Amino acid sequence: MKRLSVDERLARNKFESNDETPHIIIDRQECRNCVHKACIYSCPAERYQLNADEELIFDHVGCLECGNCRLVCEKLRESKPGYKWNYPVKGGGVIFRQG
Amino acid sequence: MSDEHFPVIVVGAGLAGCAAAYRLAKAGYDVLLLERGKRPGGKNVSGGRLYSYALEALMPGEWLDAPLEREVRREMIMTMTERGAVTVNGLLSPNHSGTSYTVLRSKLDGWLAKKAEQAGALVMTGVTATEIVIKDGKACGVLVGDERLEADIIICADGANSLLAENAGITNKVTMENIALGVKLVVGLPEQTINDRFNLSGEDGAACLMVGDCTKGLAGGGFLYTNKESLSLGLVVDASSIKSAKTNIADMIEELKEHPAISPLIVGGQLLEYSAHLIPEGGLNMMPKVFDNGLMIAGDAAGFVINSGLTLRGMDYAILSGIAAAETAIKSIQAADYSAEQLNQYEVMLRLNVLSDMETFKKVRGFMKDTAGLYTAYPKLAETIFKSIFTVDGRPAKRISKVMINSILSHTSVWQLIKDGVKGALSL
Ligand SMILES: Cc1cc2nc3c(=O)[nH]c(=O)nc-3n(C[C@H](O)[C@H](O)[C@H](O)COP(=O)(O)OP(=O)(O)OC[C@H]3O[C@@H](n4cnc5c(N)ncnc54)[C@H](O)[C@@H]3O)c2cc1C
Ligand code: SF4
Ligand code: SF4
Numbered sequence: 075m076k077r078l079s080v081d082e083r084l085a086r087n088k089f090e091s092n093d094e095t096p097h098i099i100i101d102r103q104e105c106r107n108c109v110h111k112a113c114i115y116s117c118p119a120e121r122y123q124l125n126a127d128e129e130l131i132f133d134h135v136g137c138l139e140c141g142n143c144r145l146v147c148e149k150l151r152e153s154k155p156g157y158k159w160n161y162p163v164k165g166g167g168v169i170f171r172q173g
Numbered sequence: 174m175s176d177e178h179f180p181v182i183v184v185g186a187g188l189a190g191c192a193a194a195y196r197l198a199k200a201g202y203d204v205l206l207l208e209r210g211k212r213p214g215g216k217n218v219s220g221g222r223l224y225s226y227a228l229e230a231l232m233p234g235e236w237l238d239a240p241l242e243r244e245v246r247r248e249m250i251m252t253m254t255e256r257g258a259v260t261v262n263g264l265l266s267p268n269h270s271g272t273s274y275t276v277l278r279s280k281l282d283g284w285l286a287k288k289a290e291q292a293g294a295l296v297m298t299g300v301t302a303t304e305i306v307i308k309d310g311k312a313c314g315v316l317v318g319d320e321r322l323e324a325d326i327i328i329c330a331d332g333a334n335s336l337l338a339e340n341a342g343i344t345n346k347v348t349m350e351n352i353a354l355g356v357k358l359v360v361g362l363p364e365q366t367i368n369d370r371f372n373l374s375g376e377d378g379a380a381c382l383m384v385g386d387c388t389k390g391l392a393g394g395g396f397l398y399t400n401k402e403s404l405s406l407g408l409v410v411d412a413s414s415i416k417s418a419k420t421n422i423a424d425m426i427e428e429l430k431e432h433p434a435i436s437p438l439i440v441g442g443q444l445l446e447y448s449a450h451l452i453p454e455g456g457l458n459m460m461p462k463v464f465d466n467g468l469m470i471a472g473d474a475a476g477f478v479i480n481s482g483l484t485l486r487g488m489d490y491a492i493l494s495g496i497a498a499a500e501t502a503i504k505s506i507q508a509a510d511y512s513a514e515q516l517n518q519y520e521v522m523l524r525l526n527v528l529s530d531m532e533t534f535k536k537v538r539g540f541m542k543d544t545a546g547l548y549t550a551y552p553k554l555a556e557t558i559f560k561s562i563f564t565v566d567g568r569p570a571k572r573i574s575k576v577m578i579n580s581i582l583s584h585t586s587v588w589q590l591i592k593d594g595v596k597g598a599l600s601l
Contacts, residue, residue: 075360075439077427083358083447090211115421116412118356118449139216140449141334145349146416161336163318165211165299172359172403172446173217173278 080120084136088169096134097167098143101156105130112146139167179205179295181502182315182324184302184337186213187278188488189472190330191285192231192495193502198292200503205322206286206294207315209301214282217332218357218450219488220396220407222380223281224273227489231496232288240284241274242400243378247371250483251434252552253385253395258434259555260381275378275398275405276488277359305329305341305468311511312341312467325511327468328498330491333451335474343468344461349412351455353393353480356426357407360442364402370438371399382483385552387429391418392542394482395429397438403445404438406430409452409485411542452487454480457535463523464516469498477527479534482541490527497522536600544593546585554584 105111111130113122119138125131144150144159153159161167181197183190186208194206210216222245228236246267251260290296304316305327314323315337331337333352338344371379383395393410408426415422429435453459453476463475471477472491479486501519505511520528541547561576571579581590 075430075436075442075444077431078444080423080447083444086444087446087448110416112416112419115419116354116415118354118423120421120423138447138449140354141451142349142352142354142412142449144334145347145352145412145451151346160303161209161301163209163301165209165215167216168448169211169215170218170279170446170448171215173214173219173280173282173448 081136084119088171089135090166090169091135092162092166093135096132097160097162098132098134098137098150099156099158100130100132100150102130104149104156108149113143116142116146118142137167178323179203180324180506181205181326181328182207182322183328183330184315185330185332185472185474186210186286186296186298187217187282187330187332187472187491188285189474189491189495189498190328191282191289192492193328193330193471193499194294194296195231195285195289195292196496196499197502198289198294200499201293202503202506204294205324206289206296207300207302207317208286208296208298211299212283213286213296213298214279217278217282218355218448219276219278220355220357220398220405220485221276221278221488222273222398223276224271224486224489226271227492231492235288240280241276243275243376245273245275245380246377247373247379249379249381251381251383252555253383253387253432253434254552254556255386256433257556258385258432259552259559260434273380275380275400277400277405302331302337305337305343307341310466312465325467326502326505328471328495328502329468329474330471330495330498331474333453333473335470338461338470338474343465344470347453347455347459349416351453351459351476352412353409353452353454354412354415354422354449355407355409355452356422356447356449357405358426358430358447359400359445360404360406360439361402361445362404362439362442366441367399367402367404373399376401384482385548387425387432388548389420389425390545390548391415391420392548396485397435404442406435406439409480411454412451452480452485453478454538456538457531460531464513464519466513466516467511469501469516469519471495471498477531479530479537480541481534481537482547490530493526494523497527540596540600544596546589546593550585554580557584
């Protein structure tokens with residue numbers, strides 16, 4: 075079986091994400107001060123990435139709702155100002171058809 | 174729908190929540206089951222092998238109609254090096270006790286929630302409970318956004334990443350030291366191809382546990398289960414090790430696909446789904462208070478999982494704790510007493526099965542996390558011994574005992590081996 079990128083893998087899943095209201099919120103400016111940026115390699119869906127300006131970009135669409143970023147990021151964990159981790163509401167987000 | 178009152182509200186239609194709601198409804202009690210997914214099972218992930226004794230305890234006989242994939246008859250343990258593997262492969266005789274089945278949660282949870290509904294439970298999906306309401310020290314309802322649903326008893330079965338109990342201040346926040354991250358690929362293949370590749374007949378299934386290079390030296394392991402027309406291939410890795418090693422588990426699973434011992438088994442398959450989920454592995458060390466005034470916590474939310482290294486069990490404990498929570502709730506309703514003293518019965522029931530098993534395995538996690546040799550040196554050792562025994566190159570033959578001793582000395586110190594052996598014997 076050929077190797078697939080995370081995006082190719084996510085494309086096989088079903089998502090019903092609400093584009094307007096992300097269930098996870100981070101503060102890009104504040105993230106510049108983060109020394110470990112563990113979210114980048116701890117997210118199995120690679121939703122956290124650095125752009126060309128070394129700025130952290132987060133895309134909630136495609137999130138597998140595992141909760142690992144909430145464990146590795148102190149700011150999400152403590153709901154520091156500008157940071158929030160919640161489950162999507164109204165049945166939004168990933169819909170596993172296998173599980 | 175504001176200020177509605179129910180005797181019992183169960184949050185989470187996973188196995189724990191469905192089991193609790195089913196039992197309560199079956200006994201004739203009104204129960205509301207809330208699930209954040211559009212449909213039950215739509216958010217849930219498991220390996221997954223489910224031991225059927227738990228289903229039998231929940232619904233004697235009736236579970237035989239459940240959408241189970243295959244009965245596990247072939248057991249495999251694979252120790253992996255970078256390009257090689259040594260596998261122990263055993264076929265269990267028919268009618269062995271302690272049967273287990275491979276399952277896909279989207280189907281199984283959906284079926285179980287339907288059974289609860291048919292028994293009389295009110296199941297509401299697409300509803301994320303946002304808070305447990307505490308009044309005068311007693312849990313008395315849940316909030317769904319601005320709406321408030323009241324209950325005499327709340328059964329919190331919201332899974333490993335339990336925000337509810339944590340936000341209510343009932344449990345401590347789980348820490349990544351007590352959590353493993355699981356990722357999984359479901360790979361579609363024709364039934365006959367699966368039977369041929371795993372040497373299976375009829376509806377029999379195989380379970381393969383992997384340890385070694387699959388986790389690139391990190392504490393954890395891999396699994397491969399046969400479903401009817403798909404394979405479940407996945408990894409479970411300690412979350413804090415991923416953070417400190419700065420390794421990406423999303424890449425690790427793709428590398429596993431290419432391993433020479435795995436790739437022939439999945440070749441030609443179609444990826445059906447990629448998923449990820451947390452697993453509470455801290456055992457008794459991380460277990461919160463599992464009941465309080467008006468409240469019981471069941472399944473993963475309470476940390477009821479045992480990873481013994483070769484078996485990962487959480488689904489059967491989720492079901493058993495769901496049953497115990499339901500039976501305790503029934504007694505409590507009959508006595509019209511929802512206090513912690515009354516609900517203490519829940520823990521008493523759990524001590525008979527879930528908690529006593531957790532006590533038995535309480536040292537395993539430490540052993541698995543601290544014994545680095547399990548993931549690198551020992552799989553290499555197994556391969557070297559195999560190679561030495563089966564390599565015939567015309568050079569003078571050596572006795573097998575000598576081959577083994579030489580191999581051991583080249584991969585680890587005798588002292589380390591003895592230490593790990595003793596620790597392992599004491600904790601497993
Ligand atoms: C990769 C992997 C492999 C595993 N392998 C095995 C195995 O082979 N055998 C085994 O026995 N166990 C295995 N486990 C463990 C097993 O999957 C869990 O122990 C089990 O699923 C726990 O069931 P639960 O009902 O407690 O939680 P879950 O199944 O997680 O159910 C929780 C439910 O609550 C819902 N929910 C959460 N928050 C809210 C909210 N606020 N409002 C409303 N609903 C909410 C969720 O959507 C979900 O339906 C594995 C786990 C993983 C991740
Ligand atoms: S770990 Fe948290 S604070 Fe650090 S970069 Fe990631 S989101 Fe920002
Ligand atoms: S919840 Fe999981 S999948 Fe979603 S962003 Fe966080 S780590 Fe990534």
